[in-house]
Amino acid sequence: MIKGLKLNQIENGKNSMTQKTENIPMTAEIKAFLLSVGTADIEDEKMVLPTLKSTAGPSAGSSGSVFITSNGRRVRLNLDQNSPLKIRKIPESDDIEVFDSTEAKIVVTGKIEPALAHCPEQAYINLxxxxxxxxxxxxxxxxxxxxxxxxxxLKIIRDAFDKGNVKAISITxxxxxxxxxxxxRVLELMPELKKFNVPIGVSVYSVSGGSEKLKEAGVSEVKYNIEVADPEIFKTVCPGLSENDVFGELKEAVRLFGRGKVFSNVIxxxxxxxxxxxxxIEKLAEIGVIACIRPIYENALRKGDCFMERPTPERILKLFEMQKRISQKYDLHPEKSETMCSLCSGCDMVPGRDD
Ligand code: SF4
Structure with a gap:
């Protein structure tokens, strides 16, 4: 059960469209619940044009996604007709409500936020x-x-600038x-990217000497993903990759970019x-790296290839509290990120943004 959730216009398990929808702002608890589900069905796909297919990372190939903002928080949900969450337009309003068909109640109200390129406020490109x-x-x-x-x-970036206020260019x-x-490939693009005059974030596979080249070329922040918290699981799910190598380059990146300017996804x-x-999280924070704690997306194309289980809302909140405590201990400020996922916050709970 979600703390702070109000029952709303539900009569005999049905939502009464004749009554006015109450405002239900997104709290940290509600965002954790939405992240734990990770998907939503949408009443009318025209509400989210263009439908955005993910081309990067674990959710690549999913059938599109939608960003919902409410109460200063943002969440990204993958579109899925079988999802228990239904996004519906609130009559006579620009707002939407998210209806949980399992519990027969509205869980949040807010707005659909347009993506510029992959996500809102950024031109985020997968090369x-x-x-x-x-x-x-x-x-x-x-x-x-x-x-x-x-x-x-460059066309995707220019189109993003035509559509709205681009705060950052992020490259993966x-x-x-x-x-x-x-x-x-990133270095070749950098002279053109710098002309847009916004911070540039880069998330690629870490290579020895890569951070120095990226820093010299004008990159503001980098992300090298450690991906797996448990070193034994890392060996089986990321064959051919070396946790030690990623750590070594993360340290080098902090030396060059500074504490809090280097990130790493932990799935x-x-x-x-x-x-x-x-x-x-603590091992990363000790060296000045901010972890992006990312719930696994159980991609149907990888079914059976490894253990994958979307975390519960309670677990997401517990890990969020851990990360907040560790961020404070090491004076790291994810909310000050200028690029990439900690700026977006659609897929993760971000300390300082989602408190
Ligand atoms: S949090 Fe990162 S992966 Fe998720 S939508 Fe935002 S930029 Fe994309």
Whole structure:
């Protein structure tokens, strides 16, 4: 049960459309609940044009997503007709409500926020939708999609600037041939990207010497993903990758970019314990790295390839409290991030933003 949730216009298990919908602002508890479900069905897809397909990371290949903002918080939900959550327009209003069909109640009201390129407020581009690695939760190695040309990338960015207020350019990439090649791909773009005059964040596979080149080229923040909290699980789900190598480059990145300017995704729901997550958040914080605690997206293309379980709202909140405490202890401020996921906050609970 969600704390702070109000029953709203429910009569005999049905929502009465004749009564005015009460405002139900998104609290941290409600966001944790929405993240634990991770999906929503939408009454009318025209409410979220264009429908955005994810091309990066574990949720790649999903059928699109929607961003909901309410009470200063943002959540991203993957569109899924079978989801228990239904997004409905509130009559005579620009707002929407999210109806939980399992509990027969409205869980939150808010607005649908348009994405500029992948997410609101940013031009966030995935350069290569291919990968030579085979992390067992990730559909990119199976999909082996398209690698964008420089012109395609710049057009997406220009279109994002035409659509709205772009606060940052963020770049990620799979690995088409080599991790070094992806750093070079970013470096080639940098002279053009700098002309847009907004902070630039880069999340690629870490390579020795890569941080120095990215820093010199004008990148503001970097993210190298450690992905898995438990080192034993890491070995089985991310074959061919080295946790030690990622850590080494994270340290080097903090030396160059500064504490709180370097990030790392830690995926939740791969069979790790809360203790291992706490240890990982602290291990990262000690060296000045901010963890992005990311609930696993159980991609249908990877069904059976590894253990995947979306965390409960209670677990998401517990880990959020842990991260807040550790962030304070090491004087890290995720809410001050200028680029990438801690700026967006659609997929994670972000200390300082979602408190
Ligand atoms: S939190 Fe990161 S992965 Fe999620 S929508 Fe925002 S930018 Fe994309």
């Amino acid at each position: 290569s939708e291919k990968c030579i690695f085979d992390c067992k939760y990730c559909s990119v190695p199976i999909l082996q999609g398209h690698t964008k040309t420089k012109e395609e990338t 990439s799979g690995v088409e041939k080599t991790p070094e090649g992806e750093v070079e 939740i729901g791969l069979g790790e314990t809360d203790e291992s997550v706490e240890q990982m």
